[in-house]
Amino acid sequence: MSGQHDGPEPGEDAPIRVLVVDDHEVLATSLAAVLDREPDLRSVGVAPTLEKARSLVRTTTPDVVLLDHRMPDGDGVAAIADLLRLRPSLRIVMLTASAADHVLVSAIEAGASGFVSKTRSLNEVTAAVRAAASGEAVISPEMLARLLPRLHRGGRSRHEELTEREREVLDLVADGLTNSAIAERLVVSVHTVRNHIANLSAKLGAHSKLEALSIAVREGLLPDS
Template sequence: MAEDQDDGAGTDAETGAETGARSRVRVLVVDDHAVLATSLGQVLDAEPDLTTVGVAGTLAEARTMIRSTRPDVLLLDHRLPDGDGVAAIPELQALRPEVQVVVLTASAADHVLIAAIEAGASGFVSKTRSLGEVTGAVRAAASGEALISPEMLARLLPRLSRGSQRQHQELTEREREVLGLLAGGLTNAAIAAELVVSVHTVRNHIANLSAKLGAHSKLEALSIAVREGLLPDR
């Protein structure tokens, strides 16, 4: 098919990351716990491919800093002094649609995770995880991966909101196929292997279907697909 024509140049076969020189991933940390926020910033800055562009302790500060620092990834606390971080995701992404949001949470309650998915987060990382694991989460979000296990995705997908229809461009057959594979918890590399195309091509399909659905992340695309009945019964 023409839409799957593959250039494959400049990508890593395992991760799909572009090879050669790359700018550092810019991260804004939004957390009112000063010690944790400072520690996160130090850990991120010690990585050769990551850099902290600022630390905000409130949503108000985050709004200002998103405009001025233009981060690639937002590490966002669930609970902030001036509001619910998860509920604020759509507003924050409206300030910078390209930003990927990773929710920092002390709660693994399903209702929190579902709210994060539906709000447009790329995923979540528990505050009980090691600081080193946060760097992996940032890299995954920056590369467009969803931060959720296949098992957790299978548990949460049936519980997402359903029934709200809206107008959007029709997905192609291939985009629907990719969407179905995403719902199975496959990574970009696994989808590429399944379809016998490059990760670059898979990323293009995901970018196209996300744009058509008005989604900021894979998880939000799946949330919209569930809501609008675009996924086959599993």
């Protein structure tokens, strides 16, 4: 998981609004309490079901959702598309325990911003929230390298729609680099990198950096992909 981030994007000084979606009451309320103790984070609710999650996304306008992939009324991964339709700017971080690779791949392709294990420390969970809010892919380079070959391939290429610099940024994203690391490599500002990622994501129809990467793999936009 990338613990690096460039600061929250939802607002200059506004706290990052987080919705916790998990049917384990003790875990969910504990996470919400931890979030509320952080000056730059705010819990906007706890949802024990996907139905409640959809309702709270409509009414509380969160920036980030921490989403369990196993919910009593459905599959959390399958609900990602619904949540993003309700709020396209939403960043969704999957809460995982021992999810199989095919589940993680499906989450990436659905638009998740990344993953955080339930066994991680609370500090790592809050770092994941901040990273997702700032547009980072919340995934370790090792996990990315493992999952990248498993992403689905095939489909029409939009290669001509991306600029040379956007393709260069996309390649560095595939290498697991954070926005800050990409900026350093290209000798540009982090703001410029964010703009490139926002532009290429819009061209590919992606909600997150990871989803943009999955579309790029599917459409053959990456070297040797």
